[in-house]
Amino acid sequence: MTQPSILWFRQDLRLHDQPALCAAADAGPVIPVYVLDDDAPGDWRIGGAQRWWLHHSLHALARDLESRGSRLLLRRGPAAKVLAQLAGESGAGAIHAIRHYEPWWRAAEADLGERLCLHDGNHLAPPEAVTTGSGKPFRIYSAFWRALQAHLPPEAPREAPETIPAPDHWPDSDALAEWALLPTGPDWSTGFGEEWQPGEAQAHERLADFVDRVAGYERDRNLPAEEGTSRLSPHLHHGEISPRAVWHAIEGQRDAEKFRKELAWRDFTDGVVMALPRYADENGRDAFDRLPWRKGAAAQRDLRAWQRGRTGYPIVDAGMRQLWTSGWMHNRVRMIAASFLVKHLLIDWREGERWYWDCLVDADYGNNSVNWQWIAGTGIDANMFGRIMAPLGQSEKFDAGDYIRRWVPELADLSDAQIHDPDDAARPQAYPHRIIGHREGRERALAAAKAMRG
Structure with a gap:
């Protein structure tokens, strides 16, 4: 019997365009395994919303593997140690995996040494090649995008093997239910299932739906009340569909350039964390280490109000409630809510980054950290700190009235003229007053920036 290979799944939970799977299957019997490693990432172990998604995605992946004559093993613990142990149990030689760029995965890959065969498959082009x-x-996205052109279009996606060779003997596996990935007591994820269906099949269904709408993406993606975004982000993050498959699906569609750049942004952020592995914890610009962020009881009270969608700014509150209820937030509103926390409330961007990490089903180490540092002005390629979004103006500009009505039902009866910034006469008693005035918040943020500069 040919020596089996281990197929190590991480954020690549798919069979289509899975080069590690193809290489392992070409070599002989395959032992697919997912390792739940909460040790190596430390403080960046996957958050609660991601765990909900992971449970359902693993269930779908196991079903897809079984349809091809295979199965999915589940193990828990430090990934490098667990995989070495599994190789010893099964007599496996090579371990095939798609390359990842989070610092803990790079460390695990180094620990596995020569037995690990890494493949490129989660990017348009390998970040180390651009x-x-x-x-x-x-460090600058515009320069990255120009350089990426030499590597485009990406390779065509590879079809999944019709059958996957199985080993003579299957090693033991954990049961998915034993991992307790789904929330209980209380189950705060009840709204997730109304919005999402994890798994590779659903990823391709969403892509097929979006292909018909991609021409309107550049305009519609900024309108929270419209279905203008792709809704592919959690599927891409968990690797249920590859960027190459998405790129080729929209090839030839008119006005798709803006969305292609969003796909490329994912590659760019992995290059940033490859170069700066602590980017999620440290300011990209050292000067911001001196910024006098608010601390203490009042700041904590404001942070809780922001987290719960009780700031008195309808567009911000709608976004934060959408996040808590569905595990996702509209992209334009993510920026507005993040800017409000950092600039209006003068609360350290890392507090918001952690909240998004725990609440987003698409929370991605590179994307999350680079996007927060961009909006905070602290990053290596970032918006200026002094550029402060006006949430009330943004709400009106991007016609967020119906979006607010959905997520802030206390305001549902207000007119379009009132709903973005209800005055005292229109504001329902159940809805809070503004936590801080726009001018007051702006002036406080600019004063803090001036103090930082000395």
């Missing part, structure tokens, strides 16, 4: 003239990752 570098500056000196061979370093780009």
Whole structure:
């Protein structure tokens, strides 16, 4: 019997365009395994919303593997140690996996040594292949995008094997239910199932739906009340569909350039964390280490109000409630809510980053950290700190009235003229007053920036 290979799944929970699977299947029997490693990531172990998604995605992946004559093993613990143990139990030689760029995964890959066979498959082009003239990752997205053109279009996606060779003997596996990934007491995820169906099949259904709408993406993606975004982000994050498959699906569609750049942004952020692995914890610009963020009881009270969607700013509150209820937030509103926390409330961006990490089904180490540092002005390629979004103006500009009515039902009866910024006469008693005035918040943020500069 040919020596089996281990197929190590991580954020690549698919069979279509899965180069690690193809290589393992070509070599002989395959032992697919997912390792739940809460040790190596430390404080960045996957959050609660991601765990909900992971449970359902693993269930779908196991079903897809069984349809091809295979099965999915589940193990828990430090990934490198668990995989070495599994190789010893099964007599497996090589371990095939798609390359990842989070610092804990890179450390685990190094620990596995020569037995690990890494494949590229989660990017349009490998981040280490798109570098500056000196061979370093780009720190400015526009320059990255220009350099990426030499690698586009990406390779065509590879079909999944019709059958996957099985080993003579299957090692033991945990039961998915034993991992307790789903929330209980209380189950705060009841709204997730109304919005999402994890799994590779649903990812391709969403893509097929979006292909027909991609021409309107550049305009519609900014309108919270419209279905203008792709809704592919959690599927891409968990690897249920590859960026290459998405790229080729929209090839030839008119006005798709903006969405292609959003796909490329994911590659860019992995290059950032490859170069700066602590980017989720440390300011990209050292000067911001001196920024006097608010601390203490009042700041904590404001943070809780922001988290619960009780700031008195309808567009911010709608976004934060959408996040809590559905595990996702509209992209435009993510920026508005993040800016409000950092600028209006002068609360450290890392507090918001952690909240998004725990609440988003698509929370991604590179994307989350780079996006927060962009909006906070602290990053290496970032918006200026002094550029402060006006949430009330943003709400009106992007016609968020119906979006607010859905997620802030206390305001559902207000007119379009009132709903973005209800005055005292129109504001229902159940809805809070503004936690801080726009001008007051703006002036406080600018004063803090001036103090930072000395």
